[in-house]
Amino acid sequence: MRLTTLLLAALCATAPAADPAFWKQEWPETDFSKTSVQSWVEIMSGGPPKDGIPALSDAAFIEATVETRIEGPEPVITVALPGTRPRAYPVRYLTWHEIVNDTVGGVPVAVTFCPLCNSALVFDRRARGRVLEFGVSGKLRHSDMVMYDRQTHSWWQQALGEAIVGELTGTRLSQLPSWMESWDQFRARHPDGLVMDEPGWNRAYGRNPYRNYDSASRPFLYSGEPPPHGIPALMRVVRVGDRAWPMDRLARESRIAEAGLVIDWQPGQASALDTERIGAGRDVGSVRVRNAAGADMAHDVLFAFAFHAFWPDGQWMLGR
Structure with a gap:
């Protein structure tokens, strides 16, 4: 669709x-x-x-x-x-x-x-x-x-x-x-890992019903304020707590160490919200968030408008 x-x-x-x-x-x-x-x-x-x-x-x-x-x-x-x-x-x-x-x-x-x-x-x-x-x-x-x-x-x-x-x-x-990471990255890191099998529902698995969504000019069914600092509403950001790091900064710097965290970005993951075939989506990269001791941290990679909607007083980590 x-x-x-x-x-x-x-x-x-x-x-x-x-x-x-x-x-x-x-x-x-x-x-x-x-x-x-x-x-x-x-x-x-x-x-x-x-x-x-x-x-x-x-x-x-x-x-x-x-x-x-x-x-x-x-x-x-x-x-x-x-x-x-x-x-x-x-x-x-x-x-x-x-x-x-x-x-x-x-x-x-x-x-x-x-x-x-x-x-x-x-x-x-x-x-x-x-x-x-x-x-x-x-x-x-x-x-x-x-x-x-x-x-x-x-x-x-x-x-x-x-x-x-x-x-x-x-x-x-x-x-x-x-x-979130690519299937290739998961297999390379965890050759002994498990993967969820295809469900038994009649669905077009592998197809994206939201074609071109993450390059749209505005979010779907959202009437709130746009993000500040001129950040596009549908730019991905990495959220940890009430802080958000814009993905374009991560893609430029590859590694950011601040606020007690180490955030790594690497290419190789397709957007699930770009082309009709998910595997052909543009490369948006994969993110890993760890603390200073190297332990994985709970986080999210969501669109900027959603961070602003749910954390209106959140801190934007712009690196300027």
């Missing part, structure tokens, strides 16, 4: 007012009396209904050495928890499913990807003494995916890992270290 068609379809889907009374028909088990959202107008339909984008909870894995369908430059989300075999979650699958509920080394995790913000985050699914299973609500806030948990039907902001509507409002998930 071309981006223009996608935009028109979703714009039509936002016709119902941002009103919990309307949403209760679809979400009878969600407690709308509890919320941290200042204005319901911030939450919109992204087009698909609840579970219209099917999250996965039964992903299978195969040896990285036998996988032949994934092109070398394609992005994967790498999860390498201590004492476990590294796992690659290909973005070619997450583009169509957005959430994978998994368990790695006994840790229940949610591997998430919001294409509209380029936000790839991995969370520990344990909260308030229970293990949650997440689905895709079909709602967006500041163009970012709103997840929901199947236990309490609370709504969660993917970019924040925080419940924003429902019983668990204010609860935050623990983000786990992970990173």
Whole structure:
């Protein structure tokens, strides 16, 4: 589907007012009396209904050495928890499913990807003494995916890992270290690793339904302020906490050591939001974030507009 068609379809889907009374028909088990959202107008339909984008909870894995369908430059989300075999979650699958509920080394995790913000985050699914299973609500806030948990039907902001509507409002998930890199880079670093197998859904895996999105002039379903300092809204930035490093600076310098972090950039990863075939996307590079002791740090590589929307007082690390 071309981006223009996608935009028109979703714009039509936002016709119902941002009103919990309307949403209760679809979400009878969600407690709308509890919320941290200042204005319901911030939450919109992204087009698909609840579970219209099917999250996965039964992903299978195969040896990285036998996988032949994934092109070398394609992005994967790498999860390498201590004492476990590294796992690659290909973005070619997450583009169509957005959430994978998994368990790695006994840790229940949610591997998430919001294409509209380029936000790839991995969370520990344990909260308030229970293990949650997440689905895709079909709602967006500041163009970012709103997840929901199947236990309490609370709504969660993917970019924040925080419940924003429902019983668990204010609860935050623990983000786990992970990173996006190319399939080639994963295989070279982890020849003994595992890769998520192709799901059994009828989807055009390997195709990008958001063609040319990350070179568009404006974000999808976003009416907030543009980023400051003249930074393009759809430039990728590396976020750690409330700090953001623009990707063009990282590409120039290759390594940045500041704020107690070492951030490395290397070429070789294709954009998942450029050409129709993900593996043919332009090279946007891969980022690894570590602390001074060399330990991997939880971070995100998201679009600049999304950082500004969720961290309006955040610090821009411009290096000037």
